[in-house]
Amino acid sequence: MRQTSHTKRPAVRRAVLAALSTIAVAAAASVAVVLPAGATAPPTPAGWSQVFLDDFDGPAGSGLNTADWQYTTGTSYPGGPERFGTGEIETMTADPANVSLDGAGNLRITPRRDAAGNWTSGRVETRRSDFQPPAGGTLRAEARIQMPNVTGPAAKGYWPAFWMLGAPYRGNWWNWPGVGEIDILENVQGINQVWATMHCGTSPGGPCNEKSGIGGQRVCPGTSCQGGFHTYAAEWDRSTAVEQVRFYVDGINFHTVRADQVDAATWTNATNHGYFIILNVAMGGEFPAAFGGGPDAATEPGHPMVVDYVSVLRRAGGTAPPTTPPTTPPTTPPTTPPTTPPAGNRDAYAPIQAESYDSQAGVAKETTTDTGGGQDLTTLANGDWAVYKGVDFGPAAARQFRGRVASGAAGGVSGLVEVRLDSPTAAPVGSFSVANTGGWQSWRTVPANITAITGTHDVYLTFTSGQSADFVNLNWFDFGH
Known part of the structure; x- marks a missing residue:
C-alpha cells in the first residue's frame, strides 16, 4: 500500500x-x-x-x-x-x-x-x-x-x-x-x-x-x-x-x-x-x-x-498435491521462464516481454541487466517496429500504456514509442517520448494515455524519431484501465 x-x-x-x-x-x-x-x-x-x-x-x-x-x-x-x-x-x-x-x-x-x-x-x-x-x-x-x-x-x-x-x-x-x-x-x-x-x-x-x-x-x-x-x-x-x-x-x-x-x-x-x-x-x-x-x-x-x-x-513441506485436478489450470510458472514467451493469446494487462514479438523490422535482442533478467530489444531507431499478435484487452476499455525503456542516446536525440492496432501504418492510439535515461541499461517505466481499446488486436509498437540514430531500448510493456 x-x-x-x-x-x-x-x-x-x-x-x-x-x-x-x-x-x-x-x-x-x-x-x-x-x-x-x-x-x-x-x-x-x-x-x-x-x-x-x-x-x-x-x-x-x-x-x-x-x-x-x-x-x-x-x-x-x-x-x-x-x-x-x-x-x-x-x-x-x-x-x-x-x-x-x-x-x-x-x-x-x-x-x-x-x-x-x-x-x-x-x-x-x-x-x-x-x-x-x-x-x-x-x-x-x-x-x-x-x-x-x-x-x-x-x-x-x-x-x-x-x-x-x-x-x-x-x-x-x-x-x-x-x-x-x-x-x-x-x-x-x-x-x-x-x-x-x-x-x-x-x-x-x-x-x-x-x-x-x-x-x-x-x-x-x-x-x-x-x-x-x-x-x-x-x-x-x-x-x-x-x-x-x-x-x-x-x-x-x-x-x-x-x-x-x-x-x-x-x-x-x-x-x-x-x-x-x-x-x-x-x-x-x-x-x-x-x-x-x-x-x-x-x-x-x-x-x-x-x-x-x-x-x-x-x-507443510512435502504435502502431496491432490489426485483430483483443480478446476482452474495450474498456476505455478516454470522455474526458468522461457527466453521468448509463446505468441498469441496475450493478456494486455500482464507484462508482455518485448523480445516475444511475432515479427519485426530493424530490431535486435540483447541480454538485459534490468530486474528479472531476460532480454530487451535494442538499437531501436526511426522506422523500426515490432508486432505482438492476439493481445486481449477484454470488454473493459484499456486507457493506459506503460513501457519499460532505457536510453543512452546522445544529447538532442529522442523519439516516440507509439502504439498502433492491427497495422504498422494505422494511426497511433497513443505514444510517449524518450530521451537519454542515463544509459542503455538505465531502466525506467514510462506511462502514457491511449485511446480506449477493447477486444483482441495485433499490437504494433513503432519507433519514430527526427534523427537516424538509435534512441531507445525496450524491455517490456503492458496496458491498464
Missing part, C-alpha cells in the same frame, strides 16, 4: 458449511468457491491448516476483537514517516463510524469527511506478526472483500488495501522497503482493477523498482471490484524450486514474484521473518496521485470497504 449482506445466523452457517463440505477443494487452494454475500469462510482445504480466521461476527456498531487486531490511529506510526510515508491525507481512528462490524458478518472500514473538509478513516493490523510459510511449505493469506462501491469523480482519492508488512517494521518504522511488503489488494479511484505488488530492496529505485515495486494488475472477473465481493489471496510458496509469491483474485493467478527476480540478499532480507496483515482505506497519497489525485470537492465520503473474512492457512 505504499500502497447488501445476509445475517450470519448459526443455522445459516451450518447450512452453508454442510453444502460446502460436499465440494472437493484443491489443496493448492487456488480454486475459488463462490459464496453468497455474508456467507461464512470456506472450510479448510485438505492438506492445509488454519492458523488465523476472523469472520467478523458481532453486533452492528461493535469493534474488532482486540485479542486479534489492533487499531493504528493518527497520521503516522510514532516516530515514523509522516502520512505513513505515502502522502495520504486522512487521520486514522478507532471510532466505530470509521471501523466497526455491521451485524451481518462483515467488517466495514469507512472514510468520513467533516464539515471542515477533514477526512478520517480506519487502519487495523493483526497483533500477530509471525505469518510465514514453514520450511518447504506454503502460506496463504486470503480475504473476501467488496471494495468501496463508488466510481468516477465521486471515487477520487479512495485507496483501499489488504496487505502485509514484514515484522521487523514494527518499532523501527524506517526500514521499509528492505523488510518486505506484500500488497494482496490495492485499488484507487474506483477503477475496476486489482493491483498486487511486492516491495523490497531500497528506495528509490533499487532491485525492486521502488517506490513502484514489482507489480501486476487485472480487472476483477465477473462482477466489478466495486460491485460485488471477490476473494483476494497471496500464496507465499517455499515448496517450489524457486521461492515465489503468487497473487490471486477469485482463484485466478494474475501475478507472480520469484526469488530469482532479485539478488539473494534482497530476497532474504524481505522474507527471513514473519509478516503482519493490514486492512485500511487511505484517502489521497502517491498511488491516487498517479491516477488523477484527490480527494477533492466531488469525492463522496461514506463508502466502506466491506470485509467478509480474513483467513491465513499453512501447508
Whole structure:
C-alpha cells in the first residue's frame, strides 16, 4: 500500500458449511468457491491448516476483537514517516463510524469527511506478526472483500488495501522497503482493477523498482471490484524450486514474484521473518496521485470497504498435491521462464516481454541487466517496429500504456514509442517520448494515455524519431484501465 449482506445466523452457517463440505477443494487452494454475500469462510482445504480466521461476527456498531487486531490511529506510526510515508491525507481512528462490524458478518472500514473538509478513516493490523510459510511449505493469506462501491469523480482519492508488512517494521518504522511488503489488494479511484505488488530492496529505485515495486494488475472477473465481493489471496510458496509469491483474485493467478527476480540478499532480507496483515482505506497519497489525485470537492465520503473474512492457512513441506485436478489450470510458472514467451493469446494487462514479438523490422535482442533478467530489444531507431499478435484487452476499455525503456542516446536525440492496432501504418492510439535515461541499461517505466481499446488486436509498437540514430531500448510493456 505504499500502497447488501445476509445475517450470519448459526443455522445459516451450518447450512452453508454442510453444502460446502460436499465440494472437493484443491489443496493448492487456488480454486475459488463462490459464496453468497455474508456467507461464512470456506472450510479448510485438505492438506492445509488454519492458523488465523476472523469472520467478523458481532453486533452492528461493535469493534474488532482486540485479542486479534489492533487499531493504528493518527497520521503516522510514532516516530515514523509522516502520512505513513505515502502522502495520504486522512487521520486514522478507532471510532466505530470509521471501523466497526455491521451485524451481518462483515467488517466495514469507512472514510468520513467533516464539515471542515477533514477526512478520517480506519487502519487495523493483526497483533500477530509471525505469518510465514514453514520450511518447504506454503502460506496463504486470503480475504473476501467488496471494495468501496463508488466510481468516477465521486471515487477520487479512495485507496483501499489488504496487505502485509514484514515484522521487523514494527518499532523501527524506517526500514521499509528492505523488510518486505506484500500488497494482496490495492485499488484507487474506483477503477475496476486489482493491483498486487511486492516491495523490497531500497528506495528509490533499487532491485525492486521502488517506490513502484514489482507489480501486476487485472480487472476483477465477473462482477466489478466495486460491485460485488471477490476473494483476494497471496500464496507465499517455499515448496517450489524457486521461492515465489503468487497473487490471486477469485482463484485466478494474475501475478507472480520469484526469488530469482532479485539478488539473494534482497530476497532474504524481505522474507527471513514473519509478516503482519493490514486492512485500511487511505484517502489521497502517491498511488491516487498517479491516477488523477484527490480527494477533492466531488469525492463522496461514506463508502466502506466491506470485509467478509480474513483467513491465513499453512501447508507443510512435502504435502502431496491432490489426485483430483483443480478446476482452474495450474498456476505455478516454470522455474526458468522461457527466453521468448509463446505468441498469441496475450493478456494486455500482464507484462508482455518485448523480445516475444511475432515479427519485426530493424530490431535486435540483447541480454538485459534490468530486474528479472531476460532480454530487451535494442538499437531501436526511426522506422523500426515490432508486432505482438492476439493481445486481449477484454470488454473493459484499456486507457493506459506503460513501457519499460532505457536510453543512452546522445544529447538532442529522442523519439516516440507509439502504439498502433492491427497495422504498422494505422494511426497511433497513443505514444510517449524518450530521451537519454542515463544509459542503455538505465531502466525506467514510462506511462502514457491511449485511446480506449477493447477486444483482441495485433499490437504494433513503432519507433519514430527526427534523427537516424538509435534512441531507445525496450524491455517490456503492458496496458491498464
